[in-house]
Amino acid sequence: MKKGNVLAGILAAVMLLSTACGSMQGTSGETVGTIENGGNSTETENVASSGENGSRDKLTIFVDESWWPYDTWEGAVPEEFSNRVGIDVEIIRAADDNQLPLMVSSGDMADIVCSSRYQFMADGEVSYALDELAEQYPDITWDPDPVFAFVNQAEDGHYYTIGCGFSPDSDYEAYDSILTEGPGFMVRSDIMEELGLSIDSLDDLDTVFAAVQEAYPDMITTDFNCIHKFGWLMNQMGLKNNGYVENNGKLEWYLRQDGLLDYYKKVNEWYRKGYIRTENFAYTSEDDTKEDCVAGQAFANFGYDNHADNFNTAIAANGDDFRFQLITESIGENCKVYNTGAGGRGLYITRSCKNTEAAFRFLSYAYSDEGMKLLMWGIEGEDYTLDEQGYPTFTYDFQGDNSVLQPRGLKYWGWLVHNAIVTGIAEATSTSQTAEARKNLTPYVYRNPVIGLIRFETDSDEAVIDSKIKDMVTNQEAAILTADSEAACEKAFYEMVDLAEQLGMSKLEEYANAKYPQLKAEYDKVVAEN
Amino acid sequence: MHKKCNSIGKQFTRQWELQTVSLLGIGYLVLFSYIPMLGIILAFKSYKISSGIGGIFSSKWVGLKYFQEFVTDYKFCELLRNTLVLSSLKLVLAFPVPILLAILISECKHKVFKRVIQTCSYMPNFISWILVSGIAAVLFSETSGVINQLLVKGGLTSKGIPFLTAPGYFWGMSVFLSIWKSSGWWAIIFLAAISGIDSTLYEAAKVDGAGRLQRIWYITLPGIRSSVVTVLILSIGSFLGGGMVGSNFEQSFLMGNAVNNATSEIIQTYAFKMGMSEGRFSYATAVDFIQSLVSITLVIISNRIAKHFNEEGLF
Numbered sequence: 001m002k003k004g005n006v007l008a009g010i011l012a013a014v015m016l017l018s019t020a021c022g023s024m025q026g027t028s029g030e031t032v033g034t035i036e037n038g039g040n041s042t043e044t045e046n047v048a049s050s051g052e053n054g055s056r057d058k059l060t061i062f063v064d065e066s067w068w069p070y071d072t073w074e075g076a077v078p079e080e081f082s083n084r085v086g087i088d089v090e091i092i093r094a095a096d097d098n099q100l101p102l103m104v105s106s107g108d109m110a111d112i113v114c115s116s117r118y119q120f121m122a123d124g125e126v127s128y129a130l131d132e133l134a135e136q137y138p139d140i141t142w143d144p145d146p147v148f149a150f151v152n153q154a155e156d157g158h159y160y161t162i163g164c165g166f167s168p169d170s171d172y173e174a175y176d177s178i179l180t181e182g183p184g185f186m187v188r189s190d191i192m193e194e195l196g197l198s199i200d201s202l203d204d205l206d207t208v209f210a211a212v213q214e215a216y217p218d219m220i221t222t223d224f225n226c227i228h229k230f231g232w233l234m235n236q237m238g239l240k241n242n243g244y245v246e247n248n249g250k251l252e253w254y255l256r257q258d259g260l261l262d263y264y265k266k267v268n269e270w271y272r273k274g275y276i277r278t279e280n281f282a283y284t285s286e287d288d289t290k291e292d293c294v295a296g297q298a299f300a301n302f303g304y305d306n307h308a309d310n311f312n313t314a315i316a317a318n319g320d321d322f323r324f325q326l327i328t329e330s331i332g333e334n335c336k337v338y339n340t341g342a343g344g345r346g347l348y349i350t351r352s353c354k355n356t357e358a359a360f361r362f363l364s365y366a367y368s369d370e371g372m373k374l375l376m377w378g379i380e381g382e383d384y385t386l387d388e389q390g391y392p393t394f395t396y397d398f399q400g401d402n403s404v405l406q407p408r409g410l411k412y413w414g415w416l417v418h419n420a421i422v423t424g425i426a427e428a429t430s431t432s433q434t435a436e437a438r439k440n441l442t443p444y445v446y447r448n449p450v451i452g453l454i455r456f457e458t459d460s461d462e463a464v465i466d467s468k469i470k471d472m473v474t475n476q477e478a479a480i481l482t483a484d485s486e487a488a489c490e491k492a493f494y495e496m497v498d499l500a501e502q503l504g505m506s507k508l509e510e511y512a513n514a515k516y517p518q519l520k521a522e523y524d525k526v527v528a529e530n
Numbered sequence: 531m532h533k534k535c536n537s538i539g540k541q542f543t544r545q546w547e548l549q550t551v552s553l554l555g556i557g558y559l560v561l562f563s564y565i566p567m568l569g570i571i572l573a574f575k576s577y578k579i580s581s582g583i584g585g586i587f588s589s590k591w592v593g594l595k596y597f598q599e600f601v602t603d604y605k606f607c608e609l610l611r612n613t614l615v616l617s618s619l620k621l622v623l624a625f626p627v628p629i630l631l632a633i634l635i636s637e638c639k640h641k642v643f644k645r646v647i648q649t650c651s652y653m654p655n656f657i658s659w660i661l662v663s664g665i666a667a668v669l670f671s672e673t674s675g676v677i678n679q680l681l682v683k684g685g686l687t688s689k690g691i692p693f694l695t696a697p698g699y700f701w702g703m704s705v706f707l708s709i710w711k712s713s714g715w716w717a718i719i720f721l722a723a724i725s726g727i728d729s730t731l732y733e734a735a736k737v738d739g740a741g742r743l744q745r746i747w748y749i750t751l752p753g754i755r756s757s758v759v760t761v762l763i764l765s766i767g768s769f770l771g772g773g774m775v776g777s778n779f780e781q782s783f784l785m786g787n788a789v790n791n792a793t794s795e796i797i798q799t800y801a802f803k804m805g806m807s808e809g810r811f812s813y814a815t816a817v818d819f820i821q822s823l824v825s826i827t828l829v830i831i832s833n834r835i836a837k838h839f840n841e842e843g844l845f
Contacts, residue, residue: 098806105579105811120809123580220673278695279672282787458578459810464599467808472604475795478788499604 057358058088064100064115065345067286068093068412069402075409077378084374085365087358109350111359114416116345119458122154122161127348129158133360140357140364145171150526151342151453162367163343166449167420169527175390178424179438180445182337183231184305189325191216191299201331202236209275212299221275223292225303226283230267232302235444236332237263243340244451244512251451251512253505255473259334261493264480268489271481281478290314296322305441306434309399317401328437330444337445342452347416366417376414376422383410391428398426399434450520454512462511465504472499573597573816579809589812596816605800613796613821616778617769619705624775625765627713629758632720633746648721651714659780662711666703666785670694694785697793703785708775716774719761720754727753759836766832770797770821797821 061073073082073089082088092110094100103109104120113121121127131149134142147168152159172178187199187208195215197208213221224230234241237259244251254260270276283289290307292298294314301307301324308326315323347366349359365371377384377392384392397404398411405411414422427435456463476496483489542549568586573596575589600606631651638644654662669676670693678690693699727749735745765773772778779798786794797817805814833845 098802101579101806101809101811104809105582105585107582120579125580125582277673278692278789281789282695284787458580459576459812464810467810468603471803474788475791478791482789502604 056082056086056088057355057361058090059112059353059355059359059362060090060092060110061112061114061347062092062094062100062103062110063416064094064113064117066094066096070406070409070412073409073413075407077374077383077409078413079409080379081365081371081374081413084371085361087362089362107352109352111350111353111355112362113348113350114345115348116163118161118163118346118455119463121346121348122152122159123458124154124156124158125351127160127350128353128356128360129156129160130162130349130360130363131158133349133356137357137360140361141368142360142364144367146530147523147526148343150523151449152346155457161343161346161348162417163341163346164415164418165341165420165423166343166452167424168530170530171419171421175421175425175428177391177428177439178421178442179427179435180337180339180442181305181423181434181438182441183228183235183303184307184326184434184437185232185300185302186293186308186311186324186326187300188322190322192325199327199331200329202233202333204331209270209273209300213273213275216299220277220292220298222270222300222302223280223289223298224276225286225289225301225307227286228302228304230263230302232305232327233267234263235337235441236330236335238332238334238336239263240338240340244454244509245338246448246451251454251509251516253469253500253508255469255497255500255505261490264477264493265486265489267481268483268486272484276481278482281482293324294318296320305437306399309397309432309434310401313397313399313401313404317403326433326437328433328440330440335444337441339445339447340449340451342449345416369422372414372417372419372422375416376411376418377426378408378410383408387429391425393429398430399432450516450523453519453523454515456511461504462508465508468503469500469505469508472496472503570815570819572812573819575812577812579811592812596813597820599813600817600820605795608792609795609797609800612782612793613770613778613798616701616704616782616796617772619701620708620775620778621765621769621773623705624709624713625762625773627709628716628774629720629754631713632717632724632754633750635717636721636724636750637742637746648714648717652718653714654711655715657711659711659777659784662707663781663784666707667694670703692789695787695789697790700785700790700793704778704781707781708772708777711777712775716761720757723754723757724750763829763832763836767825767829769828770825 063071071091071093073091078089100113100115100117100120103113104126109126113127115121130142134140144162145168147170148162148166149159151166152161152163154160191212192198192208195211197204197211199205199208209221212219229241231241239257239259240254242254245254245257246252267276271278280289286303289298289301289303290311293301293307293311296315301311305326308324312323347363349356349363353359366375373380373392377394377398378396380386383396384394386392396408396410427438456466473496476492476499480489480492480496483492572586572589574591574593575586576592576595577585577589579585581589635644635648635651638647657665667675670678672678672690672692672695675690675693677693678687681687682690691699693703731749731753732745735749740748761774768774768776770778772781778796779802782794782796782799783802786799798821801814801817801821804810804817
């Protein structure tokens with residue numbers, strides 16, 4: 001018994017010691033250092049901060065994207081970033097979509113959360129307002145364009161992040177060539193050549209698919225990516241695939257678009273002819289289609305515009321001869337690319353953050369022009385050089401496979417924070433298929449960030465309707481596209497629109513049309529003042 | 531009274547090692563099963579995830595708002611139908627299989643064969659549902675699945691059968707996989723019950739000229755009746771979760787997709803989606819609460835029926 005007591009005592013002491021050590025680690029990370037960055041300047045003025053005993057601050061970042069290619073802050077680029085800001089980073093990549101809501105509700109969050117779920121994070125009870133932190137830490141340079149502050153503003157008047165993928169109009173004017181990315185469509189170049197095929201119009205797709213199915217009956221005629229689906233086809237047909245569409249100054253839910261039924265009928269026709277497999281509708285990972293394509297099982301693929309280059313790198317690494325050719329020209333008569341976002345995923349400093357000064361310093365540099373370019377493009381002089389106009393030329397394949405990018409931690413950390421310009425000019429001088437497609441697509445872009453500003457508060461009536469319509473459309477779309485006949489496809493389409501109406505589609509439109517004029521006026525005013 | 535307390539105290543002191551272990555179990559039950567039940571009040575409140583744990587108590591009361599929303603939702607009938615049909619099919623088709631398997635194994639005279647069959651039948655129970663869904667994909671995939679390739683190459687069908695995507699196949703696949711995965715495991719309980727039957731009864735029946743089927747009918751089945759009733763009541767209690775073979779949620783979650791959604795989405799997956807992905811915890815709690823009420827009602831009814839017919843019940 002005495003031995004047992006002694007053992008229990010030793011165990012208790014060990015536990016106490018380890019707890020004490022843990023708490024000491026926590027406090028040692030709270031060393032304060034300041035950093036100033038040049039905002040949009042390109043000159044490095046940063047001084048890495050470190051603790052009194054030489055230790056650096058440490059932050060945890062939760063990336064709310066389970067597909068994120070990287071899960072460790074490793075490689076020359078992240079290390080350089082850490083050196084410049086004096087902060088070590090531990091990454092926690094989401095296991096699934098459900099992790100963030102649980103984290104938020106339990107109040108046990110990482111120091112910084114990167115998420116596109118604005119409705120969860122842009123809340124004073126969950127995150128620190130960046131405008132308030134700027135006041136609290138005046139030594140840290142924080143001077144974003146007022147347009148960023150406006151488009152990210154929450155109901156309470158504060159802004160909690162800077163959503164990526166957006167830039168104010170004034171920034172667009174600074175460059176001659178800014179490319180817009182989007183969905184893409186690719187085909188096997190060897191088979192196209194062998195069968196003497198070409199794609200110059202949407203009608204050619206029918207001819208090409210029929211010819212390939214006949215020549216290669218065991219091959220998958222076309223795959224489609226589970227995220228981007230047939231987005232390329234929708235663009236070519238001038239259709240928007242979500243949210244609101246402006247029609248004569250009024251906003252309508254996209255399900256009311258003229259031509260949407262024609263789109264569904266076309267894809268359903270391909271399905272009925274056996275060009276698309278039922279199984280493809282059950283894919284939940286982007287890797288599924290990549291595997292089909294890289295393994296040489298699929299002739300064509302509807303995905304993103306960089307997939308052809310990306311897949312080709314993997315195919316070459318496998319030692320295979322075939323390649324994918326991206327359809328780089330706009331072949332639809334009504335081609336239109338909608339860009340109605342006001343920023344997507346962003347970094348939020350959570351209320352659980354133990355070192356807000358370091359976190360704010362991190363954001364300050366990450367959102368600066370210099371920090372953004374470092375994370376997205378790499379180290380200047382090593383990974384890229386800039387020409388006189390400010391366009392980069394890379395020393396590596398920017399659209400390359402992860403096996404090329406990951407060792408140095410290139411590109412994807414930039415996706416956490418990038419604005420529209422950093423991605424838009426990245427390939428302005430490139431001759432890759434991706435760049436060519438983007439150049440050709442850019443004239444068809446319709447930009448209206450005010451539509452993206454119409455957001456729904458969590459659990460509000462509008463948010464509930466929006467969520468139910470999205471869920472309904474996901475399931476009903478599969479029924480439409482896999483219908484047995486054109487008549488069944490049409491019937492399922494009208495059922496979907498009726499259901500959306502029952503669920504409150506008109507209420508969403510009323511809500512948007514009540515907000516839109518005021519938001520537009522405010523946005524125009526902020527842009528004009530800037 | 532004082533004397534009684536004293537004697538309980540003395541008894542506790544005498545058995546303190548065992549009592550400590552049982553207290554740990556009770557503590558575990560209270561901490562992880564009873565205290566979380568407080569969360570049920572979320573179903574009657576307008577809870578926002580940003581309000582954290584404290585928000586459970588401080589949120590505004592909204593009465594039956596979320597219950598009403600669920601029962602008037604356009605998916606309610608479909609979800610209820612899917613949940614009830616899937617659960618009923620499992621109860622009717624999967625419940626007898628372990629009993630039959632246990633009887634077959636107990637009737638098998640070849641010891642090695644008996645052991646091999648028993649081991650092979652209960653091994654799938656240790657495979658997680660994520661792996662089972664992976665195995666199902668390899669076997670039943672429309673284009674690359676082994677079964678479909680055999681069917682197509684054997685000339686039995688011109689193209690692959692969409693076992694995993696067509697809505698019409700989902701219930702059948704779920705029941706089939708549940709039976710394959712869980713029957714062997716549950717057969718152990720019935721095998722234990724069979725082994726407890728007095729062997730002299732079989733010998734006497736043999737002497738009286740009873741055949742094998744008669745011995746099963748008149749001795750084995752009555753002998754395991756109480757085990758069957760207990761397992762049946764427990765199965766009915768978890769009826770909406772899939773009963774004895776369970777796993778309605780796992781199967782619908784892992785094998786459900788946009789194409790077979792019309793038959794694969796059940797109340798549990800819907801509640802999970804609403805709560806976890808959409809962050810609508812109050813609504814999800816209300817949905818699950820309705821399911822719990824149905825389950826409790828079913829347990830009480832089945833227990834009464836069992837008592838009425840067999841004079842045996844759980845409580």
